[in-house]
Amino acid sequence: MVVPSPSPIRSKKTKAVGIPVIDLSLNRSAIAELIVNACEDYGFFKVVNHGVPKEIIGRLEEEGLSFFAKPSSEKQKAGPASPFGYGCKNIGFNGDRGELEYLLLHTNPVSISERSKAISNDPTEFSCAVNDYIQGVRELCCEILDLMGEGLWLQDKMVFSRMIRDVHSDSVIRVNHYPAVKDVKEWDPCDPIGFGEHSDPQILTILRSNDVPGLQIRLRDGLWVPVPPDPTEFCVFVGDALEAMTNGRLMSVRHRALTSSVKARLSMMYFGAPPLNAWISPLPDMVSPQKPSLFRPFSWVEYKKAAYSLRLGDRRLDLFKTN
Ligand code: GA4
Numbered sequence: 001m002v003v004p005s006p007s008p009i010r011s012k013k014t015k016a017v018g019i020p021v022i023d024l025s026l027n028r029s030a031i032a033e034l035i036v037n038a039c040e041d042y043g044f045f046k047v048v049n050h051g052v053p054k055e056i057i058g059r060l061e062e063e064g065l066s067f068f069a070k071p072s073s074e075k076q077k078a079g080p081a082s083p084f085g086y087g088c089k090n091i092g093f094n095g096d097r098g099e100l101e102y103l104l105l106h107t108n109p110v111s112i113s114e115r116s117k118a119i120s121n122d123p124t125e126f127s128c129a130v131n132d133y134i135q136g137v138r139e140l141c142c143e144i145l146d147l148m149g150e151g152l153w154l155q156d157k158m159v160f161s162r163m164i165r166d167v168h169s170d171s172v173i174r175v176n177h178y179p180a181v182k183d184v185k186e187w188d189p190c191d192p193i194g195f196g197e198h199s200d201p202q203i204l205t206i207l208r209s210n211d212v213p214g215l216q217i218r219l220r221d222g223l224w225v226p227v228p229p230d231p232t233e234f235c236v237f238v239g240d241a242l243e244a245m246t247n248g249r250l251m252s253v254r255h256r257a258l259t260s261s262v263k264a265r266l267s268m269m270y271f272g273a274p275p276l277n278a279w280i281s282p283l284p285d286m287v288s289p290q291k292p293s294l295f296r297p298f299s300w301v302e303y304k305k306a307a308y309s310l311r312l313g314d315r316r317l318d319l320f321k322t323n
Contacts, residue, residue, distance in 0.1 A: 036151035043238040043253030168275035212265035247282035
C-alpha cells in the first residue's frame with residue numbers, strides 16, 4: 001500500500017498534490033531542503049510562522065487602503081508611475097494594460113520619504129509604515145535566501161542575501177489594488193481585472209495579500225493553479241536573477257492575478273534585487289562539465305533595461321542564454 005506523504009511536498013519524481021507551505025519554525029536543515037525542493041518543482045511556495053509582526057503588516061495595509069480610497073484626482077498627484085509612483089490601468093512603458101491601480105516605490109528610505117508627500121496627508125506616518133514593513137520583509141527575504149544557500153550546499157551561503165542587504169540594493173515595493181467588481185453578473189471573463197502573466201525579474205519576491213483570491217501560478221506542465229489567499233502567510237516567488245545565478249536549477253515562476261470579487265484585493269510585494277552595478281552569472285557551484293553555464297554574465301542594470309524595453313509577458317531571460 002502506498003502511504004501518502006504527510007507533507008504537501010513530495011519527492012521530485014512524484015506529482016505534487018498541493019502548493020508547498022513551509023513552516024519556518026521547524027528544524028533549519030529540514031526547511032532548507034523543503035525550500036530547495038519547492039523552488040525546483042514550482043519556483044514558488046508559501047511560508048507560515050514567518051516572524052513578521054501582524055501589526056507591521058496591518059499598518060501598511062491600512063495606509064494602502066486609505067490611499068486607494070482617495071478621489072482619483074488626489075491619487076494622480078502621486079503619478080504617473082515612471083516607473084515609481086501611482087499607476088492606474090497600465091504596467092510598464094510598453095502598453096501593457098493591467099486592470100488595477102498600484103503604488104510602486106523604491107525601498108531606499110530617502111526616495112520613500114520624498115514620495116510620501118504626494119501619497120499621504122501624514123507623510124511621516126506613511127514613510128514609517130512603509131519602512132517598518134520593508135525592514136520586516138527584507139529580513140524574511142534574506143533568511144529564506146540563506147536557507148536556500150544552505151539547501152543548495154553553496155560554499156558561500158550568503159551570496160544571495162548579501163545583494164539584498166547591500167545599501168545600494170535596487171529592491172522595490174509595490175502595493176496593488178484590484179477594485180471590487182460592482183456586479184458579479186456583469187463581469188466579463190474576456191476583460192478580467194488583473195495583472196497579466198509574467199515572471200519577476202529580481203532575485204526573490206515576497207507577497208502578502210488580503211483574503212481576496214486572484215493569484216495564480218503556472219506549473220511546469222503549463223497548468224494554471226489558483227493560490228488560495230491567506231493574510232497570515234507570505235507567498236515566495238523565485239525571480240529571473242535567481243534562476244540565472246543557480247544556472248537554471250531554480251526556475252522563476254510565471255504568475256498572474258485575475259480577480260472577480262465584490263471585495264477589492266490588496267496585495268503588497270517586496271521585490272528583492274541586487275544593486276544596479278552587480279553582476280549576475282551562474283555561481284561556480286552550479287556549473288560543471290555536465291551542466292555548463294546556461295547564461296552569460298550580465299549586470300542588473302542591463303537586465304532591468306531589457307525588462308523595461310520588452311512586454312510584461314516576454315521571456316526576457318532568453319536574451320541572456322549562452323546558446
Ligand atoms: C514585474 C514585477 C514587478 O511588479 C515590477 C514590474 C515592472 C513595472 O511594473 O514597472 C515591469 C514588470 C515588473 C516586468 C517587465 C517590465 C518592468 C513592467 C514591465 C513591463 C515592478 C518589476 O520589477 O518588473
